[in-house]
Ligand SMILES: [Zn+2]
């Protein structure tokens with residue numbers, strides 16, 4: 144009796160350990176950068192590798208999917224080859240038997256002259272063969288990295304072994320990690336191209352949400368407040384097609400697909416910005432164009448597990464104070480951002496702060512609160528700032544196109560690439 148009980152205890156302990164291990168393994172993905180195809184030496188430029196590593200680090204910090212290992216030596220009768228679009232030549236090449244470690248994505252990075260485009264990026268393809276009972280499992284592994292939602296109909300997840308990205312070798316780049324200049328921002332471009340590698344415009348689970356000219360992914364629709372208008376290629380949000388100072392877009396342009404920055408690479412969180420997966424880059428000196436809440440929602444809809452966004456860098460706005468000489472009322476005013484909620488507080492002694500007036504949220508522009516009963520003598524006012532409650536928008540759902548899923552034991556997928564990522568200069 145003692146032994147079985149003991150052994151049962153032991154197996155319970157093992158089960159508990161496995162459980163812990165599996166929750167711990169929902170750590171960040173790892174991005175392995177491979178410069179072996181950079182035959183044109185794009186990444187010989189000072190600061191280029193550091194900047195690309197930093198952009199990859201950003202994606203590592205937000206994507207937490209568990210991705211299966213691809214290693215044909217662990218299988219019997221199964222083989223594969225990664226199909227990669229060579230960034231130096233645009234030729235698709237095979238890399239037979241490549242080993243892709245668990246939770247790892249391999250990105251071949253390089254450059255070539257790209258005409259008017261700043262960059263080209265997309266996920267890799269593959270060819271796969273197999274025989275016997277495990278062939279379909281092998282096929283599924285290479286296709287999905289174990290993300291079962293990718294096999295659903297319609298597909299609701301996506302993962303690839305990796306992909307490739309080419310940057311324009313004819314461009315004079317700004318490789319700064321913190322600020323944009325008049326030259327095209329490498330950081331902004333790399334963020335955009337990695338968006339394509341991770342499936343924006345290049346995956347079946349992205350395409351499944353396109354209905355007509357809008358993207359109906361529920362996370363994106365909730366973030367934008369409606370189904371999101373797309374550019375004609377189905378691979379980008381709609382182009383605002385305006386590039387004007389001071390902010391790089393015309394605030395009154397009805398074509399804008401605006402969102403809020405998530406706060407990266409020197410750009411504060413909560414700023415209005417044309418979403419980064421817009422097809423063209425408006426290059427103006429100042430902040431880098433960075434990922435916005437909408438871009439992250441797009442990745443979420445594709446099926447990526449996104450870590451809860453890092454807390455927005457909240458910067459309290461300047462508080463202006465004025466006193467009405469006729470009645471003694473004191474008015475506090477500031478410029479509000481509609482992604483934040485504000486509560487004015489008062490105290491005559493800089494402690495024991497009391498709320499003054501109601502919270503202000505959903506306001507973009509001037510906001511104010513008036514103290515109609517200020518005490519005699521000195522009084523202090525301050526503004527508490529926090530994230531605004533998320534607006535509840537009913538997402539619209541529609542049936543997505545059916546996807547055929549064959550019984551084939553061999554198959555292939557060619558690398559995807561988005562062709563028309565342009566750029567424009569403000570001056
Ligand atoms: Zn996923």
Ligand SMILES: [Zn+2]
Pocket residue numbers: 335339379421422561563564
């Ligand atoms: Zn693009």
